[in-house]
Amino acid sequence: MNQNGNVDIEDLELDKMFEVNSAVAVEKEIAADTMATLFSATKAHFFPYVEQATLELVGLLPHYYEGIRKAATSSLLEIIRTFYDLSEPAEWQPGGAVVSGQLS
């Protein structure tokens, strides 16, 4: 390769390097979001997949792209929330009288 060719290769390598991350990273971000959306939409039908989905999401938590970390975190919280909804929780009632001095 001549000099020009050399520059082209460098450009190409650099392009490829950046191409790498964004498209696939955004895809993963959406994939993480989608798992929680599916669970909260299909409820009990999702049970066979919920464990694997949770594991995948936990696996994404240390990811270097903050969009993925955020998506994975909020999806995990959404999974917890959906489980709570499915547990047919009793309506929350204010109560639990605070007795002063109890916390001394």
Added chain:
Amino acid sequence: MTLVENPLTQRTACTALDALLEILHDNIDQYLQLVMERLAGLLETAPLSVKAVVTGAIGSAAHASKENFLPYFQPTMNRLQHFLVLTGEGEETELRGITMDAIGTFAEAVGKDVFRPYFPDMMKQAFQGIEMGNARLRECSFLFFGVMAGLFGDEFAPYLPSVLPPIFASCRQAECGDENDIRMPSSFIHHRTKLIRSFLWQFPILRRLFLHLVPPAPPVSKR
């Protein structure tokens, strides 16, 4: 609206229109007919790159107008369906993805009962989008699944066994095409990837400069 007709300005004009429609909410009602007439015409005549923007703008119009979009739903679906079978690279991929997004938006606007006749077919298109080997198309399909699940709830359940494997696979895929090819100082790429990338791509000169600052790790061995 005249800018939308002029080939020189239509792409930019539609982008602006898209942004405007997105925030118009109820105020869109008085403009909806005009907007839809013009945009529907462009779907037939405009070049591919403009069609993508037009499709996005129609999606925004549907989002803003909600059930008032109903009269336009079926004619628009008939026009857009052709875009879902595009298999080319670049602009065709972009148009196909945007169309998928827009159809999801339509479904939310018109409600599940009106959309139901299209549901199985569109799911099939979404699965085909996953097969295309393109990250952007996979992303659009996943989004579409989310929208459909939200809309159809239990009715979506039969699709779960085929929807989840690709999603799990997506989470696990490597992000570097050829891992052994390039090792960059990772701290450098890791942050603000998108930012740096879009910058470099806009200005070739910066790209060169960057190369001088951070030379490709192992001396570029030829392929």
